[in-house]
Amino acid sequence: MTINSKTSGGLQIRIAVQNFMQQAIPALLGILILVAIWQIAALSSKGFPTPLKTWEAAKVVFAEPFYIDGPNDMGIGWNVLASLKRVVIGFGMAALVGIPVGFLIGRFSFIASMLNPIISLLRPVSPLAWLPIGLLLFQRAEPASAWTIFICSIWPMILNTAEGVSRIPQDYLNVSRVLKLNEFTVMRKILFPAVLPYILTGVRLSIGIAWLVIVAAEMLTGGVGIGFWIWNEWNNLNVENIIIAILLIGVVGMLLDQGLVAIARRFSYDNR
Amino acid sequence: MTQNDKKTFGELSRRRFIAGSVALGGSMMMPGFINSVWAAGSDAPEKKELRVGFIPLTDCSSVVMAAVKKFDEKYGIKIIPVKESSWASVRDKLVSGELDAAHVLYGLVYGLQLGVSGPQHDMAMLMTLNNNGQAITLSNQLKQAGVTDAESLKKAVDASDKGTYTFAQTFPTGTHAMWLYYWLANAGIHPFDDVRNVVVPPPQMVVNMKIGNMSGFCVGEPWNQRAIQDDIGYTAITSQEIWPDHPEKILGTTSAWVAANPNSARALTAAVLDASRWIDTSDANRIETAQVVAARAYINTPVETIQGRMLGNYDNGLGKQWQDAHSMRFFNDGAVNYPYLSDGMWFLTQHKRWGLIDTDPDYLAIARKINRTDVYKQAATAVGGINLPADDMRTSTLMDGKVWNGSNPAEYANSFAMKR
Amino acid sequence: MKNDQAIIRVQNVSQSFQTAKGTFLALDNVSFDIARGETVSLIGHSGCGKSTLLNLIAGLSRPTQGVLLCDNQELTEPGPERAVVFQNHSLLPWLTTFENVALAVREVFKGQMSKGEMQEWIMHNLELVHMDHAADKRPGEISGGMKQRVGIARALAMKPKVLLMDEPFGALDALTRAHLQDAVMEIQVRLKTTILLITHDVDEAVLLSDRVMMMTNGPAAKVGEVLQVELERPRSRVALANDPLFHQYRQQVLQFLYEKHQAVV
Numbered sequence: 001m002t003i004n005s006k007t008s009g010g011l012q013i014r015i016a017v018q019n020f021m022q023q024a025i026p027a028l029l030g031i032l033i034l035v036a037i038w039q040i041a042a043l044s045s046k047g048f049p050t051p052l053k054t055w056e057a058a059k060v061v062f063a064e065p066f067y068i069d070g071p072n073d074m075g076i077g078w079n080v081l082a083s084l085k086r087v088v089i090g091f092g093m094a095a096l097v098g099i100p101v102g103f104l105i106g107r108f109s110f111i112a113s114m115l116n117p118i119i120s121l122l123r124p125v126s127p128l129a130w131l132p133i134g135l136l137l138f139q140r141a142e143p144a145s146a147w148t149i150f151i152c153s154i155w156p157m158i159l160n161t162a163e164g165v166s167r168i169p170q171d172y173l174n175v176s177r178v179l180k181l182n183e184f185t186v187m188r189k190i191l192f193p194a195v196l197p198y199i200l201t202g203v204r205l206s207i208g209i210a211w212l213v214i215v216a217a218e219m220l221t222g223g224v225g226i227g228f229w230i231w232n233e234w235n236n237l238n239v240e241n242i243i244i245a246i247l248l249i250g251v252v253g254m255l256l257d258q259g260l261v262a263i264a265r266r267f268s269y270d271n272r
Numbered sequence: 273m274t275q276n277d278k279k280t281f282g283e284l285s286r287r288r289f290i291a292g293s294v295a296l297g298g299s300m301m302m303p304g305f306i307n308s309v310w311a312a313g314s315d316a317p318e319k320k321e322l323r324v325g326f327i328p329l330t331d332c333s334s335v336v337m338a339a340v341k342k343f344d345e346k347y348g349i350k351i352i353p354v355k356e357s358s359w360a361s362v363r364d365k366l367v368s369g370e371l372d373a374a375h376v377l378y379g380l381v382y383g384l385q386l387g388v389s390g391p392q393h394d395m396a397m398l399m400t401l402n403n404n405g406q407a408i409t410l411s412n413q414l415k416q417a418g419v420t421d422a423e424s425l426k427k428a429v430d431a432s433d434k435g436t437y438t439f440a441q442t443f444p445t446g447t448h449a450m451w452l453y454y455w456l457a458n459a460g461i462h463p464f465d466d467v468r469n470v471v472v473p474p475p476q477m478v479v480n481m482k483i484g485n486m487s488g489f490c491v492g493e494p495w496n497q498r499a500i501q502d503d504i505g506y507t508a509i510t511s512q513e514i515w516p517d518h519p520e521k522i523l524g525t526t527s528a529w530v531a532a533n534p535n536s537a538r539a540l541t542a543a544v545l546d547a548s549r550w551i552d553t554s555d556a557n558r559i560e561t562a563q564v565v566a567a568r569a570y571i572n573t574p575v576e577t578i579q580g581r582m583l584g585n586y587d588n589g590l591g592k593q594w595q596d597a598h599s600m601r602f603f604n605d606g607a608v609n610y611p612y613l614s615d616g617m618w619f620l621t622q623h624k625r626w627g628l629i630d631t632d633p634d635y636l637a638i639a640r641k642i643n644r645t646d647v648y649k650q651a652a653t654a655v656g657g658i659n660l661p662a663d664d665m666r667t668s669t670l671m672d673g674k675v676w677n678g679s680n681p682a683e684y685a686n687s688f689a690m691k692r
Numbered sequence: 693m694k695n696d697q698a699i700i701r702v703q704n705v706s707q708s709f710q711t712a713k714g715t716f717l718a719l720d721n722v723s724f725d726i727a728r729g730e731t732v733s734l735i736g737h738s739g740c741g742k743s744t745l746l747n748l749i750a751g752l753s754r755p756t757q758g759v760l761l762c763d764n765q766e767l768t769e770p771g772p773e774r775a776v777v778f779q780n781h782s783l784l785p786w787l788t789t790f791e792n793v794a795l796a797v798r799e800v801f802k803g804q805m806s807k808g809e810m811q812e813w814i815m816h817n818l819e820l821v822h823m824d825h826a827a828d829k830r831p832g833e834i835s836g837g838m839k840q841r842v843g844i845a846r847a848l849a850m851k852p853k854v855l856l857m858d859e860p861f862g863a864l865d866a867l868t869r870a871h872l873q874d875a876v877m878e879i880q881v882r883l884k885t886t887i888l889l890i891t892h893d894v895d896e897a898v899l900l901s902d903r904v905m906m907m908t909n910g911p912a913a914k915v916g917e918v919l920q921v922e923l924e925r926p927r928s929r930v931a932l933a934n935d936p937l938f939h940q941y942r943q944q945v946l947q948f949l950y951e952k953h954q955a956v957v
Binding site for chain 3: 171
Binding site: 046047069070071072073135139140141219220221222228231232233234235236237238 | 328352353354355356357358361364365368369370474475478479482498502567568569570571572573
């Protein structure tokens with residue numbers, strides 16, 4: 001049921017609650033089933049913590065998420081923020097390079113032929129293989145991590161942008177020709193808005209990859225970050241905390257993605 | 273060491289000590305004066321904040337305590353202990369300069385000098401951090417199959433296909449690898465041909481053993497105690513049984529760093545040496561140390577897992593308990609920390625033995641390059657009251673009776689029945 | 693036709709394309725003129741080269757042979773003086789209808805009109821097609837017929853010498869088509885714009901045009917017959933439904949299409 005200007009106040013509230021329940025109840029059910037499976041798995045294995053034990057550990061971890069006890073021991077909040085910072089830097093660079101390159105590939109077939117083989121070759125390479133190369137190039141752990149995120153998350157940016165450019169209806173370009181728009185105006189007023197939805201899809205994919213990569217990279221490079229926090233907990237064989245970190249990583253990743261979806265919807269003109 | 277040895281050593285070093293300080297000038301004889309003079313003026317450390325990497329093992333204690341008990345400030349520096357995720361990471365950050373120095377495996381640094389398991393880089397070693405305190409853990413599955421020592425392990429290995437059993441160590445050229453190989457070879461098991469041999473980080477060792485994927489590993493405390501506590505494995509042999517008072521971790525850095533920061537190098541060595549002496553002073557100090565390093569920022573494990581073996585209270589998980597005469601030592605009246613050339617050379621001989629290097633290098637020359645006895649002596653003087661040995665070599669007898677004293681290294685490397 | 697009367701001259705134009713199977717001759721030696729203020733339809737079966745011809749006149753492509761003139765100058769590239777209305781309206785979906793027309797107006801008249809004048813001119817053209825009420829709506833919010841009206845408004849706002857319409861109502865249902873045809877007739881009366889219309893609707897061709905040019909089938913299509921439509925303006929479709937002359941014209945076109953030059957299936 002939809003709400004329009006004719007629905008009364010009380011009915012509006014009832015309908016809103018109804019809609020919410022329709023979404024929330026199945027979701028809650030899903031989570032409950034997951035927890036039940038978890039409990040069964042924990043009871044029948046050696047060393048795997050139960051949901052209750054994990055909850056107890058979580059209360060400790062989140063009690064003071066922003067404490068600082070020296071550079072080697074900081075609250076989980078700082079660790080997440082440190083990782084996010086690296087993601088933003090690495091992804092930012094990927095966007096800065098990837099979007100223009102995607103444009104060029106979509107617009108000029110010569111460049112497409114030149115770059116496509118290289119892209120196909122480099123795309124499937126694992127982040128853990130790029131990291132040592134980053135360390136050799138930059139001789140420092142921080143830029144090496146940023147580099148690893150950059151090189152792993154740039155591919156969706158390039159490919160989705162190129163796809164968007166190539167999908168621009170020829171009619172739009174004909175309009176621009178009839179109007180005798182210069183190349184720069186074409187890019188600004190026609191290409192860029194037309195490609196924006198594709199770019200945003202690329203951004204979503206890239207951020208997802210970047211978030212994945214940073215956790216892996218941090219396990220190897222150390223420092224403050226959620227990846228190294230996990231490594232640290234593994235060093236203590238503290239499985240509850242590893243599970244907590246997994247859930248936290250999932251939640252943060254989900255929030256990032258949802259945030260981008262909301263932005264995409266604002267820029268969407270597709271009301272069909 | 274016997275009582276007699278100790279006495280002679282003490283006398284010799286006292287003479288040496290006095291001789292050394294006379295050379296520096298009469299007014300500098302008292303330790304207090306030395307400290308205050310050296311902290312100021314042209315002897316001031318070039319770099320005050322030093323990033324010293326460590327891996328969360330019990331033997332990182334002297335580096336950590338040097339910072340926590342503020343021994344570093346005594347010598348005009350600030351030590352920032354930086355927890356690292358792997359030996360490979362320590363290696364890379366030492367070479368790139370992201371770390372000024374590190375708590376590091378003896379063999380790793382020597383390997384780097386020759387370009388083995390890392391890019392060739394001129395390295396330096398300022399002092400030995402600890403003796404003893406490592407062990408080889410075998411799985412409970414092996415225990416259930418009747419394997420409780422080297423002999424029974426050999427029987428089990430012979431009775432099965434090659435490669436059935438997997439053993440792990442921490443770094444290809446590192447200390448744990450060499451203890452493991454020595455012990456296996458001594459039992460008649462070829463560490464490369466008869467069993468699988470892998471490099472794996474400590475938590476992975478334990479987890480793999482838990483799920484039955486690992487037969488044994490050699491690693492530092494507290495992991496061996498951990499394995500017993502978690503009912504996964506037992507201690508087959510301690511490293512001090514293989515070589516009593518063996519060199520283990522060192523304070524490593526690059527040759528270039530020492531050249532650029534000689535005063536900082538000296539101050540750093542002095543601070544860690546002072547902290548090492550403090551730890552070994554009493555059981556109370558050891559207990560305090562255990563409580564500090566157990567914290568989240570350092571080893572991140574319950575105190576009980578560290579404290580027992582640190583105090584020498586051993587239980588091998590097979591029902592045997594004892595007070596170990598050669599438990600982990602950080603100072604031992606100066607006997608631990610001196611950069612004996614023979615110690616470094618021993619690792620080179622084992623690298624050659626196992627084919628990690630192809631030809632005999634100039635053992636002595638390399639040890640002379642890496643082991644900075646010059647920096648150590650200056651640091652020892654700064655700390656004051658540190659016994660210095662008369663000789664750059666020391667004599668050791670290993671578990672198989674072989675004696676190593678630094679002479680004829682090429683011959684020694686070649687003298688083993690089992691090699692590669 | 694006299695030189696000063698012809699605004700578009702197509703002279704011996706041939707167009708061939710390179711395909712995988714070799715050279716394909718789309719148009720073979722086509723020649724005709726379009727007079728100022730005239731509405732000319734091009735009608736023919738699919739594949740007879742109508743769109744190719746329109747693209748050539750628009751300047752979107754160059755002829756393999758022959759020459760095209762606009763106002764006695766060889767036309768070599770597209771331009772707003774030969775405004776195009778596409779079959780798929782091609783409004784930019786992220787702009788409102790006002791902004792879509794504004795894009796054209798700003799580009800063509802920058803430096804010549806003030807901001808206020810542009811605003812007025814845009815609304816004027818939207819009113820012309822009865823779309824002023826939807827100035828702030830996006831293409832996604834209006835119907836197909838409305839979008840096409842805006843397309844026409846945008847073309848007209850360029851003050852073109854010639855309005856080129858490429859099957860503009862082909863994608864619309866019959867009733868909407870009728871409304872839009874009425875809109876075009878209104879424009880013809882008010883502005884006396886020169887129009888080249890491509891269609892395959894016979895009724896539409898006769899209703900709107902002064903001349904209907906019937907194309908033969910491709911390949912090597914040419915102008916087969918030309919029909920002068922001498923019906924008085926303003927024309928009313930309801931009145932013409934009973935007009936024998938209208939039916940005669942229709943008959944001529946139908947015969948051309950379905951008896952003399954049937955479509956090749």
